[in-house]
Amino acid sequence: KPQLLIDTDPGVDDALAILMAAAHADIAGLSIAAGNVGLHHTVRNARTLVDLLGLGTPVFAGCAMPLVRAPEEDAAFVHGRDGFGDIGFAEPAAKVAAESAALALLRLTRERPGELTLVALAPLTNLALALRLDPDLPQRVKRLVVMGGAVTGHGNTGKVPAEFNIGFDPEAAHVVFEAFPSFDLVDWEATLRHAFDNAEFDRWLAAGDQHAAFFARIASTARRYNAEHERGGLVAADALAMAVALDPAIVTRSERRAVAVELDGRLTRGATVVDWAARLGRPAQANIVLEVDHVRFAAMVRRALGVPG
Numbered sequence: 001k002p003q004l005l006i007d008t009d010p011g012v013d014d015a016l017a018i019l020m021a022a023a024h025a026d027i028a029g030l031s032i033a034a035g036n037v038g039l040h041h042t043v044r045n046a047r048t049l050v051d052l053l054g055l056g057t058p059v060f061a062g063c064a065m066p067l068v069r070a071p072e073e074d075a076a077f078v079h080g081r082d083g084f085g086d087i088g089f090a091e092p093a094a095k096v097a098a099e100s101a102a103l104a105l106l107r108l109t110r111e112r113p114g115e116l117t118l119v120a121l122a123p124l125t126n127l128a129l130a131l132r133l134d135p136d137l138p139q140r141v142k143r144l145v146v147m148g149g150a151v152t153g154h155g156n157t158g159k160v161p162a163e164f165n166i167g168f169d170p171e172a173a174h175v176v177f178e179a180f181p182s183f184d185l186v187d188w189e190a191t192l193r194h195a196f197d198n199a200e201f202d203r204w205l206a207a208g209d210q211h212a213a214f215f216a217r218i219a220s221t222a223r224r225y226n227a228e229h230e231r232g233g234l235v236a237a238d239a240l241a242m243a244v245a246l247d248p249a250i251v252t253r254s255e256r257r258a259v260a261v262e263l264d265g266r267l268t269r270g271a272t273v274v275d276w277a278a279r280l281g282r283p284a285q286a287n288i289v290l291e292v293d294h295v296r297f298a299a300m301v302r303r304a305l306g307v308p309g
């Protein structure tokens with residue numbers, strides 16, 4: 001079974017990714033970032049998930065703000081004001097650990113060098129902070145999988161080519177992209193190519209277990225937004241990244257390229273710049289995931305939702 005450390009800002013698609021992780025892997029910890037909504041909500045949502053899953057997984061609160069500049073937008077308009085569709089869940093029983101997220105990432109990878117796959121589903125603030133404290137972090141993780149970027153400029157934020165996780169904290173993404181000699185990058189454009197048919201997804205939700213019922217509730221706001229914005233089905237960026245983290249063999253098409261982050265740019269701050277023609281003379285550190293086996297991806301999601309068969 002894969003052993004995961006998940007950095008996340010739950011978030012509806014983060015929740016689906018964590019349900020997948022619980023079904024297919026061991027989760028060593030959830031480190032929490034601000035992003036989709038404020039840190040107060042993302043930490044609470046992570047605790048709600050830990051309650052639902054009945055796990056003892058520790059929840060570590062991370063940075064409430066990006067490294068340098070205040071964010072220009074959050075994603076409450078997609079995920080709901082509280083990030084979980086404004087259902088109004090009761091105060092969760094699961095506690096927040098005393099240790100902060102960046103320190104927990106460093107400690108857990110020291111305790112289990114080479115064992116943990118780091119899955120980054122949020123703005124990269126916590127990882128960047130951890131790297132500044134200890135630049136040897138990359139040597140201690142088995143793999144890093146990042147949900148982020150829009151490799152040919154089809155982003156999902158007010159800065160047209162920027163994807164949300166990178167656009168929220170471009171400096172943090174820059175630090176991470178410079179520090180890791182190799183990582184898998186699952187971008188927004190791959191996410192759009194791997195949307196699920198809405199009617200089919202509804203059948204899974206109806207046939208699934210209590211995890212499916214929970215997901216159906218928190219996802220309704222986000223699904224309405226997607227339908228209104230013609231995203232052509234259920235898009236779940238973090239679930240796709242989680243599938244790649246859980247099973248690298250699911251990737252059917254990828255390209256290894258140098259990827260940098262635009263830190264300036266009136267219209268482009270937060271864009272991921274891919275050196276397609278290798279002009280910059282930088283090492284190609286990113287394995288850009290372009291396509292996965294959609295049937296296997298769907299099977300992993302169905303199992304996480306407790307759909308029989």
Ligand code: BDR
Pocket residue numbers: 011012013014036075121122147156163164165188237238
């Ligand atoms: C990413 O941004 C967030 O809204 C999602 O949870 C995902 O991590 C997609 O751009």
Ligand code: CA
Pocket residue numbers: 008009010011013014035036121122238
């Ligand atoms: Ca996320």
